[in-house]
Amino acid sequence: MRPAPSLTRHLLAWVLGALTIVWATFIVVGYKTGEHEADELTDGHLASVSSLLLPLAQGGLAPNGVPPRMIAKPELKAHDYQSSLTVVVWDAQGRLLSHTGDAPAPPFEVPEGFASVSLGTPAQAWRAFSRWDPARTVKLTVMLSEAERDELAADIAEQVTEPGLWLLPVVALLLGLAIHRGLKPLRELAHDVHALDPHRAHKVQAPGRYEELAAAVDAINRLVDRYQLVLTRERALANEIAHELRTPLASIALQARSVQDAPPGPSQAAAVARLQEDALRAGDVLAQLLALARTSRAELDEAAQQLDLDAVARRVVSEFAPDAHAGGRELGLASPGPFPVSGHPVLLELALRNLVQNALAHTPPGTQVEVELDPAARSLQVSDDGPLRAGAPGEAASARVQPLRLGLGHRVVEKVAALHGATFEPDVRLPGERRAWRILFPASAPQLQA
Incomplete structure (x- = not known):
């Protein structure tokens, strides 16, 4: 080499x-x-x-005429300038x-x-x-x-x-020695960068805090902080994935054994249904894992761009509307018009899909789910009215269905929001026994020039 x-x-x-x-x-x-x-x-x-x-x-x-020429002796001319x-x-x-x-x-x-x-x-x-x-x-x-x-x-x-x-x-000699000595802080900085341990939160110190090296040191330290933050998130994600997968995988193994041992009849059918439900849950966990991996790659590689969140919301609502209607739920959109933001279109659509999918999956039939956009308040939220459990008339309002929305789906939404400088607020109480899952975007940035 x-x-x-x-x-x-x-x-x-x-x-x-x-x-x-x-x-x-x-x-x-x-x-x-x-x-x-x-x-x-x-x-x-x-x-x-x-x-x-x-x-x-x-x-x-x-006075006596022309004198003879004087013969000059070479030895008499002893001076260079004579x-x-x-x-x-x-x-x-x-x-x-x-x-x-x-x-x-x-x-x-x-x-x-x-x-x-x-x-x-x-x-x-x-x-x-x-x-x-x-x-x-x-x-x-x-x-x-x-x-x-x-x-x-x-x-x-x-x-x-x-x-x-x-x-x-x-x-040239003295200048070479001076340049070699003058670049010593740069060599020390390179040595410190080579000595960085990616598994330790160690930062680089600028040699002597030279002004010319301060920008490079700050950039390296920001990269270290960013890497440590991503590493911390991935460790937490790995622990949560292990926790989320442990239950459905154990249940799948248990239900498979029950199906094998149980005689044909209602108990076997219930075990098969339970086995199917746990398999779907494990597949959902794996899908969310792929979504989180996608957000991590976008955070490090992709550049943000100007987009209209209203157009993204209309596309997501139109795709989920048939499934919502088939499940006996109503899905609507409340938006005054264009909602310009700077971000990653694929990731924002992924976050909105997670919110809508969770609302439709964890609420009973008859629920009204609505995607609401407020460009003035810089907010996007998915709300529902959470009706009572079916077959349990007369139960108190506290017995309403509690959607299980604190898993990996919300981790995806939280990570996408953080990537866009936004804040994710889960389970926000609204008037009329409604609740919402809201993303608050920062103040509008200047529009990108075409």
């Missing part, structure tokens, strides 16, 4: 890439700046020498008065100021500075080889840029 890429190396690569661009820019700019400043330095040197020698030329720099200068002096008529240095004498017509001239055979480039004295009796030109000038400029530029050449490796 290919190892995961390192965040440290990824971050270091991007930082060094940006730093290299900046470093290269500074190196180029520094080198060009060094060359420019070196050229300015040599030009200033030429101007300074001319200012120094021009007063001497006015007093007669070479330049080989050529000084040429003319009088006002253009006669050469003095010529000192290696360069050939330039034409007398060289203009005042700085100029680049090509002299000798083969031709070589020279940088020259010429000026007249105030009385315009003497003209002096100071020259420097362009090659020597460029060598000096390159040397100065290299001295300026040399620190930058070793600066990048040092900065």
Whole structure:
């Protein structure tokens, strides 16, 4: 398996890439700046020498004619910035008065100021500075080889840029160490996340409570809380399922033995009926188990959407109406119109089906069951009038049928309500000896844009 890429190396690569661009820019700019400043330095040197020698030329720099060229000894040039200068002096008529240095004498017509001239055979480039004295009796030109000038400029530029050449490796090393040390809290957080035990309510602590890691730590802790809540619910569900299944399964085994041992007759028929009832009850428990598993999966995977609860209620009532009529019960819907909510359509329909099915299954014939929606109060309820037991006229009102609605069906409704931020209120007393099982939704959320 290919190892995961390192965040440290990824971050270091991007930082060094940006730093290299900046470093290269500074190196180029520094080198060009060094060359420019070196050229300015040599030009200033030429101007300074001319200012120094021009007063001497006015007093007669070479009274006895043109002096011989001075032969410069290489060993005398011991300084890197020592330049080989050529000084040429003319009088006002253009006669050469003095010529000192290696360069050939330039034409007398060289203009005042700085100029680049090509002299000798083969031709070589020279940088020259010429000026007249105030009385315009003497003209002096100071020259420097362009090659020597460029060598000096390159040397100065290299001295300026040399620190930058070793600066990048040092900065890269120190930057790598700094990033490695700076990401230590992230590595500690990863270690804490790996150490999480899903069976223990242990939360992650942000190393040093860094602001950048606080959001990640909060998200991880919310996930841990959510997982622990789901785990707690599933444990409670497992215990309740075991309890709910234990009775019908034991009764099924007992009734099966009775059917086997009992002779044909009324007792055997009663045992068969009891066996069928317990089998249906066990199947109902398993159906509710699948419904709870479906709500758990939707809680973790599915996204909520805008829906009309009125349309869901009309669909459920229309499907259950024939069965209710066949069982001698009346099923109706009281709704003023659209009831927009944000949620899971399948789960809300499942919860409403459970409430209607329980009302129809646990009330005697003649009961009026009604699904009531109130968008203003954000409530959905299933109510019934709970008539007296059949065949027991004159019994007190306290002897009304007590629907057995505290099993897994209501656990499904409670879990669906909690998933939608709603509250489930079982067995709410209503006027007129009616009772209801109600879901109260939170305040209406903004409508989703199409």
